[in-house]
Amino acid sequence: MAQVSPYFSDIDRALAAGLPLSQLDGCRILVTGATGLIGSCLVDMLMRPTEGRTWHVTAAGRNMQRARERFAPYLADGRFALLRYDVNEPLSSDERFDYIIHAASNASPNFFKNNPVEVITSNIQGVAHLMDYGLSHGMRRMLYVSSGEIYGVADKEEFSEHDSGYIDCTSVRSCYPSAKRAAETLCVSYAEEYATEVVIARPCHTYGPCFTESDNRAYAQFLRNALRGEDIVLKSRGEQLRSWIYVVDCASALLRILLQGTSGEAYNVADRQSVVTIRQLAEAISHAAGRRVVFDIPDTPDGGNTTPIKHAVFSTAKLESLGWRPLTTFSEAIEHTLRELTNRTTN
Numbered sequence: 001m002a003q004v005s006p007y008f009s010d011i012d013r014a015l016a017a018g019l020p021l022s023q024l025d026g027c028r029i030l031v032t033g034a035t036g037l038i039g040s041c042l043v044d045m046l047m048r049p050t051e052g053r054t055w056h057v058t059a060a061g062r063n064m065q066r067a068r069e070r071f072a073p074y075l076a077d078g079r080f081a082l083l084r085y086d087v088n089e090p091l092s093s094d095e096r097f098d099y100i101i102h103a104a105s106n107a108s109p110n111f112f113k114n115n116p117v118e119v120i121t122s123n124i125q126g127v128a129h130l131m132d133y134g135l136s137h138g139m140r141r142m143l144y145v146s147s148g149e150i151y152g153v154a155d156k157e158e159f160s161e162h163d164s165g166y167i168d169c170t171s172v173r174s175c176y177p178s179a180k181r182a183a184e185t186l187c188v189s190y191a192e193e194y195a196t197e198v199v200i201a202r203p204c205h206t207y208g209p210c211f212t213e214s215d216n217r218a219y220a221q222f223l224r225n226a227l228r229g230e231d232i233v234l235k236s237r238g239e240q241l242r243s244w245i246y247v248v249d250c251a252s253a254l255l256r257i258l259l260q261g262t263s264g265e266a267y268n269v270a271d272r273q274s275v276v277t278i279r280q281l282a283e284a285i286s287h288a289a290g291r292r293v294v295f296d297i298p299d300t301p302d303g304g305n306t307t308p309i310k311h312a313v314f315s316t317a318k319l320e321s322l323g324w325r326p327l328t329t330f331s332e333a334i335e336h337t338l339r340e341l342t343n344r345t346t347n
Contacts, residue, residue, distance in 0.1 A: 006336035014252040033104030034059035087126030116175035123179035141197035200266035208247025209340035226289035238279030243270035246333035
């Protein structure tokens, strides 16, 4: 009997932790951004062999070749379907989706630099197109996957859902947090004007094994270095303090919010035990891979820093009030991520 990978073992443990999935019985679920880090984990979680599972999952994305490769084990399952969809366009389908999980967004810094207009328009138009579709097709509820970056810059030890920091609207990099803020307001505006159900999740920095080849966020670059047997090179001192969360714990939190969150409200998604600096993350990955961290800091005024956000730690009290808890420690999650990536590279 084949041994279950650590990644799927983590998913099975999350599913056994009391997620109220019976609410999905007989329902049809649409997941946008399905080949991304968070979206693909959500699909994996929803498609695990679960006793009595009667729901149907549609995984939507722009790249069908990537989707077929990523979800190859599910293609013969009658309760799974692929849908080619770009959120910049209205959704053209006659399918009724009871639940829509909108996880499509360009979250990599290279998009912020090279395609800021598209980052803004896709975030806002995506919500409008999916809400309009849901309203005309009997949707029960939508979960919008926003971002902890909406908090901006503030002198706060910990951000709660009612906090708001400064975002420089004239900075091109603000295309992402500003668009996420506007999209959240659009969600609650739909809820108010059309009496539709919507909940909002604000994930902190999320890591795991299912990132795409275009993802150039720090964690993805560090993991690629580790897989290639390279030292991790930091281009800054790495002192920015962040809340982090393993993607399986993030996905379980999103399903908890979808099924038990209060409509019109937002929920931070983070792990209280995984508050580390960029340098500490790099050191944890390099240690697990038997490598080291080296520094190559450019002689510039910003010392290599590419974001104004130095401190982003999130309160999870509101999410925990729904009964959610993270199940994977920081060191376990790093180890499991590297093992899963190694398995996928060698198999």
